[in-house]
Structures are given as C-alpha cells and as structure tokens.
Amino acid sequence: MKTILNLVDDGQLWQFHGGIYPPSRKERTKDQPISLLPVPQQLFIPLSQHSGAAAVVCVAVGDNVTKGQVLAKADGFISANVLAPSDGTITAICQHPACHPSGLTTETITLTVNDTDEQAHPVFAPLSTQATPAEILERVKASGITGLGGASFPTSVKLSTKRPIDYLILNGVECEPYITADDSLMRDRANDIVQGILTLKQLISPKRVIIAIEDNKPEAIKAMEKALSVANVDSHILVRPIPTVYPAGGEKQLIEVLTSKQIPKGKLPADIGVVVQNVATAYAVNQAVTHGQPLLERIVTVSGDLVSRPGNYQVPLGTSIETLLMQCGFKPASKQKIIVGGPMMGFALHDISAPVVKATNCIIAASINELPDAPSEQNCIRCGDCEQVCPAELLPQQLQWFAKDKDHDKLIEHDLFDCIECGACAYVCPSAIPLVQYYRVAKAEIRTAEQEKLQAARAKERYELRQARLERDKQEREERSRLAAEKRKAAMAGNKDQDAIAAALARVKAKKAGQSVEEPTKEQPNDRVAAAIARAKAKKAQANSSTTEADSTSQNEQQSRVAAAIARAKAKKSQAKPSHNDEQVSKTVTEVSVENTSDDKKARIAAAVAKAKAKTQAKKAQPDESPEALEEAEPSVNSAADDKKARIAAAVAKAKAKAQAKKAQPDESPEALEEAEPSVNSAADDKKARIAAAVAKAKAKAQAKKAQPDEPPEAFEEAEPSVDSAADDKKARIAAAVAKAKAKAQAKKAQPDESPEALEEAEPSVNSAADDKKARIAAAVAKAKAKAQAKKVKTDDYSPKATPSEDMVEPTENSGIVPTKELSNEGISPEDAKKARVAAAVAKAKAKALARKQGRHSNDDNQNS
Ligand code: SF4
Ligand code: SF4
Incomplete structure (x- = not known):
C-alpha cells in the first residue's frame, strides 16, 4: 500500500471543499517582465508592516540613514525589523495613512531619499554556503523578511520550528484575479527562487519540497523546472501544477490539495509536519543570504483600466501608491476604485498616499465599469x-x-x-x-x-x-x-x-478607678425631696376630685333661685346707698344689724334652724367627711330644739373661730380680719355680749392653736359644746347679726358683675319669697359652708405641698368685702360657690326681715312702757 508520500511522489492531488472560478483578468500583466522604477523622493515606512507587534523606532528625525539600516527593531518574538529602503534623512516620524482596510493612520517614518542612492550596493556581507542554520535564520531575521504572499508573517519565526517537517511547500499558485507578481518572478528569477528554496531546505530539512503552481501559468512551471535542473537538485524537490480554482492558493487548501492533510482546529501547519512559504519569500531569503540584500523592495502588479502601463514592478517599500500609480500612467477618474491586493481578498484604499508595504502584491486602479459597485x-x-x-x-x-x-x-x-x-x-x-x-x-x-x-x-x-x-x-x-x-x-x-x-x-x-465607680451609686438628696413632693401632689389631687364630685349632687334648685334673687336685690339696694364701696356696705349692714338685735325668741329659733341646715348641707357637700362628724352634727340639731341659747352661742363661737383661723395664716390679708373684728366690736353695746364674745374668741384661739396640720376638721365642731355655757340672749342676737353680715358679704362677692336689669327683674320675687323658715335654713347653710371652707383651707395650709402662693386667697379686688379663705374660690368648684352665694342671700334676707321685725317690736315695747 502506498503511503501519502508515495502518492505525492506519484503526482497525486486531492481536492478541497468548495471553491469558485472567477475570471482571472491577468491578461494585462501575465506576460509583462519585472520592471524597475526609480526611487521616489520620499518614502513612508510604517512601523507595523507584518503580523505581530509593531517594531520600535530606533532613529530620530534628522538622522541620516543608509540603505538597509534598521529604522525600527522587532519588538518580541512575532515581529520584524523595519529597514531603510534607501539612503536618506529622517524627516518625520508621525502618523500617516496606512495601507489597511480600516483607512486609519499608523506611525510612519518619513525618509527623504538622497540623490546619491545606489540601489546596487549590498547591505550585508553574503553568507557562505557553509553558513549554519542559525546564521541563516539570523540573517533572515535581520533582513526583516516576512511572508510575501499576503499574511506577512515573520519568516524567521516560521522557519524556527523544531518539529519534524515532511513537506516544504512553495506557494506559486497566485489564484487571485489580476495578480501576476509571483508568476513574473518565477518566470524571470526562477534560479534565485530555487537557491532560496535550497536555503529553506537547509533550515528545516523537509522530506519533500513541493513547488505548487496553478496550471494556468505554464511559463512559470517551465521556468521553475528548468531552474531545478540547472541547480541539479535531488528528486525530492518537485514542481507540481495544480488545478486553477479559487482559493487554491490558500495555505490550508494548498496543503490539502498536495498532501491530503487538513489542519486541525487551532493548529498550525507545522503541527502536521508542513511548512508553506511563498516563492517570493524564497527569493527574498536568497537575496539576504546570498547577496546580502535585505527585504527593501518587492514585486507589485499594477493593473486596471485606469493605468496606461500595467505591469509587474520592483518597488521600494515605502513608495506611496499614488507615486507608483503615477509612474504607471495612472489616469484618475470620477468614480474610480483603487484596490490593494486582488478583487477577492483585497480592500479598497481610502487614501492613495498610503505606502507600499511588505504584503502589497497588487494595485488595481479600476474604473466603475471594470469593477462596478455591488448591489444593495x-x-x-x-x-x-x-x-x-x-x-x-x-x-x-x-x-x-x-x-x-x-x-x-x-x-x-x-x-x-x-x-x-x-x-x-x-x-x-x-x-x-x-x-x-x-x-x-x-x-x-x-x-x-x-x-x-x-x-x-x-x-x-x-x-x-x-x-x-x-x-x-x-x-x-x-x-x-x-x-x-x-x-x-x-x-x-x-x-x-x-x-x-x-x-x-x-x-x-x-x-x-474603684472610687470613681462607687460615687454614682450614692443616693442624691434631691431625689428624695422630689419623691415627697410627688406624693403630696397626688394626695391633694385626690382630695380635690372627691370634693368636686360631692358638691355637684347637693344643690337644691329652688333654694338657689330664691337665694340668687335675694342677692341681686341686696346688691341693688347697696348700690343705691351713697358709698359704693362694698366693704363699707358690709360694715354698715353689720353694725345696723347688731344694734337692732333683740331678744326676740323667734329670731333665735330661726338662727338655730339655719345653723342646723347649714351643717346638713356642709356634710352633703363633703361625702368624704368622717362619719363621726355627721353623728356629732345630728345631736347638735336635736339639742338646739331644747336649748336655743346654747346654739346661738355656738354660732358666735364659730364665727370667732373663723376669724381666728384667718388670723393664724401669716399671709392673710389684714383687711379681712379687720372686717370681722369691727363688726363684732361695734355691736358690743351690751357688756355681757362683749364678755361672751371675748370668751368665744379665747376659745377660738385655743381651737386655732390646736388646728395643726394633722388636726382633723372635726376639731372645730368638737369645740362647740364648750361655748354653750356662755350663751345668753344677747350673744345669740350678736351671732345672728354676724351671720347676716357674712352672708351679705358672700352674696355680693358671688355676683359682683350682676347687671342692674337683672336685679330689677328679681325684685318682685324677693318680696314674695320672704318666708321666715327658708331664711333661717339658708343662713344656717351659709354658715356651714363657710365653716367647711375654713376647715379645708386650714388643713391645706399645713399640708406638705402647700405653699403661700397656692393657698393664699387672692384679694377680692372687685368686691373688697370678704377676702378670707372661707369665702374664697380657692379649692371650691363654681357650683359650690354658687350654692354658697344662694344660701348667704337667703340668710341675709331672712336676717334683715327679722331685724326689721324686732325693731318694730322694740318700738312697740318702748311705747308700751
Ligand atoms: S470568506 Fe470565510 S466563510 Fe466565506 S467562503 Fe471564505 S472561508 Fe468561507
Ligand atoms: S443568501 Fe447569501 S448568505 Fe444567505 S445562504 Fe444564500 S449565499 Fe449564504
């Protein structure tokens, strides 16, 4: 069974997938020999003309360089040197339009060529035939040789493979339409190509060398076979014509056609033992090794209907395409196409000032008729x-x-x-x-x-x-x-x-540290004081709420209306007097009442009844009051029916006790005390009465002293029996007069702003409501209320929370009559105050009526006597 190698030797070919057969359009240049063009005035040499990293520039503007001098060194393994194509001066290193489909610019060295340039002189010394592969590779590398078939891969890199190589393929297919550069090179310089192939064979030692040429280039095939025979090479170097089909010149396709091998995905030809080089590259290697000429020029096919001299030209690298076209008789047209490379794999050039580079094998200057635009x-x-x-x-x-x-x-x-x-x-x-x-x-x-x-x-x-x-x-x-x-x-x-x-x-x-931790644990005195104040406030609030609730349930509506009417009438009457001062009115009424008091039995009985009623009302208004106090009040009412004198005396004693209680307050207004004292003193026409009053005052003082903060309110009431022994008729009258004066003062205070109209309206009702019994009851109620208020104020004065500013009765600036604690609004609800005013008015009316009645009786008695 024949091996692939045997089949190759037998001339067997294979076929790759696909392919097309476009028109060749090589007629204009296929028979044209290689022509030399003069070196232009300026050369534009890009730093990147190859696959891999761009070279690093090593000259500066103004430098004079010689032909073949390195302008930019290869940067890395896959890179290539850039040499000066001619003697000249570096006039610029800047961006310049690139020979690239992107149309972008690239860094380019501008070389102004000297007039004395000599194209012929060698750059390097030729290598001998005994040169080592390393020396050859170094020469190839130093000469900046890259693949000239189109990919422009650095040749030294491709030849540096250490893998065993079965086939070295020289690509002379040139399947692209228009392009005839390799064809002309094979025809004109076949011997140099063969010498180059021998150099490459020395480097990689392949088993077979295959020169592939399309069968549409018969002259090139003959030229190459002749050169091989002249060189007397062995039979392992073959010239193999292949079918003309596009793209047979592709590296992978050519390998498959010649060896039936396919390159696996991600692999290189060397991985399957194949190295492919272009015939022009082999020529360039021979020039570098044998003649000492680096890669400074290349063969370029110039074709198209816009150039008058199409052909294959040996062009210095860096020559602008515009210059090249002009040298070839370029005739610009309105709709022209300048194509670099072939029409299949090439690209339209955006700027014809771009230079010829190592990969430029063809320039097509075609009109729109020759290469029409593709349809949309x-x-x-x-x-x-x-x-x-x-x-x-x-x-x-x-x-x-x-x-x-x-x-x-x-x-x-x-x-x-x-x-x-x-x-x-x-x-x-x-x-x-x-x-x-x-x-x-x-x-x-x-x-x-x-x-x-x-x-x-x-x-x-x-x-x-x-x-x-x-x-x-x-x-x-x-x-x-x-x-x-x-x-x-x-x-x-x-x-x-x-x-x-x-x-x-x-x-x-x-x-x-230990002390600082303990200090904060000590109890602060302020904390204890604050706690005590809080407890006192809570206690007082509880007491006020209970008092308010009790007062709201104890009012007799009928009595209220009658009392209010009486009070208004009294107020009206007092206005009619010369002095509008309420205090003076009060004093006057009190004095008159005391002077006119008599031993009338009915009056005393009425006062006793009023007192009992007042006590009953006071107990109703204070449901929290102790049961003992209520029980004490009952016997007093019952006993009043037996001993009228005693009750009158008790009333006097209570009035005195109230006065003493007011006096006991350090901040009590002096006016209030003076009001009560004169009313009593001025009534002392009777000696006994004054003595009794003095005794009562002494008793009241004793009671006031006993009335310490913790003393219960009942203390005042318990003192009453001790006063009973001093009661006589005069005392009773005096007490009645005092009660009347107090009630009158309360009525005035309760309605300081009453309008005159209201008083006038109430006048008839006063006259019709003058009932003796009701008057007495009202007077007693007023007294009881006043007494309860006195007790309450007294108790609050000694409570822990009480302060002068809180407990002091605000002076009655409007009325100016009774600024005492008993009659003040402090601690009393509005309803309670109203009740008190009603009761006082009733008492006053009754007392007044009695006084008048007693006066008439006295007059009658005097006349009778
Ligand atoms: S251009 Fe790419 S995809 Fe298209 S035919 Fe060629 S290889 Fe195939
Ligand atoms: S229309 Fe074009 S892209 Fe689409 S399948 Fe046909 S040849 Fe391919």
Missing part, C-alpha cells in the same frame, strides 16, 4: 450557496447573523477564526451580502475584547502581588516591634526598684 444588501434567503463554496467548510450565513448580533461566543463556537476571508461566499451570495466585511469587523472586536481582558488580568495580577508585598512588609514590621518589646522587657526585669514603683502606680490607679 438584501436579506439572507438561506439558499446555502455560501456554504457550498466555503473552502473552510463553515456556515457563512450563521456567522453573519452572529456577527450582526455581536454574539462573540457563538462566533467563536462556529469557528469564525478558521475563515480565511477568501470572499468566495460573498462572491456567490445572491443577496449581495458583504459577508467578509462582517467577519473582519467581528474578528477585530473579539481581538480587542481579548486584549482588554488580558490587560485586566495583568492588572489584577499586579494588584495581588502588591497586596502580598504590603502584607509581607506589615508582618515584618510587627515582628521587629515584638522583638524590640521583648528586649525592653528583659532590660527592665533587672531593675527591681522600677518594678516596685510601677506596682505602686498600678495600685493607685486601681484605687482611683
């Missing part, structure tokens, strides 16, 4: 023609959709980078979709994204290294500090005195 893009109809012609066996329509969606993952998944951008798919697409353009843009975006990702990864790595370094430094500092502390501790251990002082200081600090 239509939607994919999924005809599948693109897939049928794709030499890489891809799915062009799928790739187009993913490229439009910028779905990079899907593009990679569908082997976008296996596309050789041959353009066969777009050539057959009925929808005129520029498929290759989509693929080129998508590849650029993915490469950019990968570069950014790589940069981010490097940045992250630098950051992590920095953090690790900082952490390491921190740990080292801490370790040094720890060691220093241990040293100090060891030094201090030998000094006992210092240790003792330190211990003493520690004890003092600990002691201070």
Whole structure:
C-alpha cells in the first residue's frame, strides 16, 4: 500500500471543499517582465508592516540613514525589523495613512531619499554556503523578511520550528484575479527562487519540497523546472501544477490539495509536519543570504483600466501608491476604485498616499465599469450557496447573523477564526451580502475584547502581588516591634526598684478607678425631696376630685333661685346707698344689724334652724367627711330644739373661730380680719355680749392653736359644746347679726358683675319669697359652708405641698368685702360657690326681715312702757 508520500511522489492531488472560478483578468500583466522604477523622493515606512507587534523606532528625525539600516527593531518574538529602503534623512516620524482596510493612520517614518542612492550596493556581507542554520535564520531575521504572499508573517519565526517537517511547500499558485507578481518572478528569477528554496531546505530539512503552481501559468512551471535542473537538485524537490480554482492558493487548501492533510482546529501547519512559504519569500531569503540584500523592495502588479502601463514592478517599500500609480500612467477618474491586493481578498484604499508595504502584491486602479459597485444588501434567503463554496467548510450565513448580533461566543463556537476571508461566499451570495466585511469587523472586536481582558488580568495580577508585598512588609514590621518589646522587657526585669514603683502606680490607679465607680451609686438628696413632693401632689389631687364630685349632687334648685334673687336685690339696694364701696356696705349692714338685735325668741329659733341646715348641707357637700362628724352634727340639731341659747352661742363661737383661723395664716390679708373684728366690736353695746364674745374668741384661739396640720376638721365642731355655757340672749342676737353680715358679704362677692336689669327683674320675687323658715335654713347653710371652707383651707395650709402662693386667697379686688379663705374660690368648684352665694342671700334676707321685725317690736315695747 502506498503511503501519502508515495502518492505525492506519484503526482497525486486531492481536492478541497468548495471553491469558485472567477475570471482571472491577468491578461494585462501575465506576460509583462519585472520592471524597475526609480526611487521616489520620499518614502513612508510604517512601523507595523507584518503580523505581530509593531517594531520600535530606533532613529530620530534628522538622522541620516543608509540603505538597509534598521529604522525600527522587532519588538518580541512575532515581529520584524523595519529597514531603510534607501539612503536618506529622517524627516518625520508621525502618523500617516496606512495601507489597511480600516483607512486609519499608523506611525510612519518619513525618509527623504538622497540623490546619491545606489540601489546596487549590498547591505550585508553574503553568507557562505557553509553558513549554519542559525546564521541563516539570523540573517533572515535581520533582513526583516516576512511572508510575501499576503499574511506577512515573520519568516524567521516560521522557519524556527523544531518539529519534524515532511513537506516544504512553495506557494506559486497566485489564484487571485489580476495578480501576476509571483508568476513574473518565477518566470524571470526562477534560479534565485530555487537557491532560496535550497536555503529553506537547509533550515528545516523537509522530506519533500513541493513547488505548487496553478496550471494556468505554464511559463512559470517551465521556468521553475528548468531552474531545478540547472541547480541539479535531488528528486525530492518537485514542481507540481495544480488545478486553477479559487482559493487554491490558500495555505490550508494548498496543503490539502498536495498532501491530503487538513489542519486541525487551532493548529498550525507545522503541527502536521508542513511548512508553506511563498516563492517570493524564497527569493527574498536568497537575496539576504546570498547577496546580502535585505527585504527593501518587492514585486507589485499594477493593473486596471485606469493605468496606461500595467505591469509587474520592483518597488521600494515605502513608495506611496499614488507615486507608483503615477509612474504607471495612472489616469484618475470620477468614480474610480483603487484596490490593494486582488478583487477577492483585497480592500479598497481610502487614501492613495498610503505606502507600499511588505504584503502589497497588487494595485488595481479600476474604473466603475471594470469593477462596478455591488448591489444593495438584501436579506439572507438561506439558499446555502455560501456554504457550498466555503473552502473552510463553515456556515457563512450563521456567522453573519452572529456577527450582526455581536454574539462573540457563538462566533467563536462556529469557528469564525478558521475563515480565511477568501470572499468566495460573498462572491456567490445572491443577496449581495458583504459577508467578509462582517467577519473582519467581528474578528477585530473579539481581538480587542481579548486584549482588554488580558490587560485586566495583568492588572489584577499586579494588584495581588502588591497586596502580598504590603502584607509581607506589615508582618515584618510587627515582628521587629515584638522583638524590640521583648528586649525592653528583659532590660527592665533587672531593675527591681522600677518594678516596685510601677506596682505602686498600678495600685493607685486601681484605687482611683474603684472610687470613681462607687460615687454614682450614692443616693442624691434631691431625689428624695422630689419623691415627697410627688406624693403630696397626688394626695391633694385626690382630695380635690372627691370634693368636686360631692358638691355637684347637693344643690337644691329652688333654694338657689330664691337665694340668687335675694342677692341681686341686696346688691341693688347697696348700690343705691351713697358709698359704693362694698366693704363699707358690709360694715354698715353689720353694725345696723347688731344694734337692732333683740331678744326676740323667734329670731333665735330661726338662727338655730339655719345653723342646723347649714351643717346638713356642709356634710352633703363633703361625702368624704368622717362619719363621726355627721353623728356629732345630728345631736347638735336635736339639742338646739331644747336649748336655743346654747346654739346661738355656738354660732358666735364659730364665727370667732373663723376669724381666728384667718388670723393664724401669716399671709392673710389684714383687711379681712379687720372686717370681722369691727363688726363684732361695734355691736358690743351690751357688756355681757362683749364678755361672751371675748370668751368665744379665747376659745377660738385655743381651737386655732390646736388646728395643726394633722388636726382633723372635726376639731372645730368638737369645740362647740364648750361655748354653750356662755350663751345668753344677747350673744345669740350678736351671732345672728354676724351671720347676716357674712352672708351679705358672700352674696355680693358671688355676683359682683350682676347687671342692674337683672336685679330689677328679681325684685318682685324677693318680696314674695320672704318666708321666715327658708331664711333661717339658708343662713344656717351659709354658715356651714363657710365653716367647711375654713376647715379645708386650714388643713391645706399645713399640708406638705402647700405653699403661700397656692393657698393664699387672692384679694377680692372687685368686691373688697370678704377676702378670707372661707369665702374664697380657692379649692371650691363654681357650683359650690354658687350654692354658697344662694344660701348667704337667703340668710341675709331672712336676717334683715327679722331685724326689721324686732325693731318694730322694740318700738312697740318702748311705747308700751
Ligand atoms: S449565499 Fe447569501 S443568501 Fe444564500 S445562504 Fe449564504 S448568505 Fe444567505
Ligand atoms: S470568506 Fe470565510 S466563510 Fe466565506 S467562503 Fe471564505 S472561508 Fe468561507
């Protein structure tokens, strides 16, 4: 069974998938020999003319350089030197339009050529035939040689492989339409190409060397076979004509056609034992090794209907395309196309000032008629023609959709980078979709994204290294500090005195800390005072609320109306007197009443009844009052029926006690005391009465002294029986007069603002309500109320919470009559005050009526006597 090698030797060929047969359009230049063009005045030399990293410029503006001098050194493994194509001066290093489909600019060295340039003189010394592979590789590298078939991959890199190579393939297919540069080179310089092939064979030692040439170039095939025979090479160097089909010149496709091998995904030809070099590259290697001429020029096909002298020209690198076209008789047109490369894989040039670079093999200056514009893009109809012609066996329509969606993952998944951008798919697409353009843009975006990702990864790595370094430094500092502390501790251990002082200081600090903690636990005196005040306030509030509730339920409506009417009548009457001062009115009424008092029995009985009623009302108004007090009041009422004198005397004693209670208050107004005293003193016409009053005052004083803060209110009432022994008729009258005066004063105070109209309206009712019994009851009620108020005020005065400002009765500025505590509104609800005023009015009316009655009786008695 024959091996692949045997089959290759037998001349067997294979076929790749797809392919198209476009018109060749090589007629204008296929028979043209290589022509030399004069070196232009200026050369524009880009730093990046190859695959991989751009070279690093090593000259400056103004430098005079010689032909072949390195202008920019290769930067990295995949890179290439950039040399001066001619003697001259560096006049600029700047951005210049690039020979690239993007139309962007790139950093370019501008070299102004000297007039004395000599194209012929060698740059390097030729290498001998015994030169080592390393010397040859170094020469190739130094000469800046890259692949001249189109990819422009650094040749030294491709030849540096250590893998065993079965096949060295020389690519002379040149399948693109218009291009005849390699064809002309094989025809004109076949011997140099063969010498170059022998140099390459020396470097990689392949088992077979295959020179592949399309069968539409018969002259090139003959030239190469002749050169091989002249060189007397072995039989392992073959010239193999292959069928003309596009893109048979593709590296992968050519390998498959010649060896039946396919390059796996992500692999290189060297991985399967194959190295492919262009015939022009072999020529350049021979020039560098044998003639000492680096890659400073290349063969360029200039064609198209806009140039009058199409042909294959040897052009110095850096020559502007415009200059080249002009030298070829270029005739610009309104709608022209300047294409770099072939019409299938080439690109339209945006700026014809861009220079010829190492990869430039063809310039087409075509009119719109020769290369019409493609029709407008239509939607994919999924005809599948693109897939049928794709030499890489891809799915062009799928790739187009993913490229439009910028779905990079899907593009990679569908082997976008296996596309050789041959353009066969777009050539057959009925929808005129520029498929290759989509693929080129998508590849650029993915490469950019990968570069950014790589940069981010490097940045992250630098950051992590920095953090690790900082952490390491921190740990080292801490370790040094720890060691220093241990040293100090060891030094201090030998000094006992210092240790003792330190211990003493520690004890003092600990002691201070303990004191500072205990201090806040001491009870503050202010806290205790605040608690006592709070308790007193709560107690007083409870007492006030109970008093208010009791008062609201004890009012007799009828009595209230009668009393109010009487009070208004009295007020009206008092206004009619010359003096409008209420105090004077009160005094006058009291004096008159006392002077006119008599021993009338009925009057005394009425006063006793009033007193009993007053006590009953007072008890109703204070439900919280002790049961004992109520029980004491009952017997007093019952006994009043038996001994009228005693009750009258008790009334006198109570009035005195009230006066004493007022006097006992340090802040009580003097006016109030003076009101009560004169009323009694002025009534002392009778000696006995004055003596009785004095006794009553003494008793009242004793009671007032007993009335300490904790003394119960009942104390005043308990003192009444002791006064009973001093009661006589005069005393009773005096007491009645005092009660009348008090009631009158209360009535005036209760209605200080009453309108005259109201008083006039009440007049008839007063006259009709003059009932003796009611008057007495009202007088008694008023007295009882006054007494209860006196007790309450007295008790509050000695309560813990009481203060002068709170308990003092506000002077009755409006009335000016009775500014005592008993009659003040302090601690009394409005309803209670009203009741008191009603009762007082009734008592006053009754007392007045009695006085008048007694006066008449006296007069009658006098007349009778
Ligand atoms: S050839 Fe064009 S229309 Fe047909 S499937 Fe491919 S992309 Fe779509
Ligand atoms: S350009 Fe790419 S996708 Fe289109 S035919 Fe060529 S290799 Fe296939």
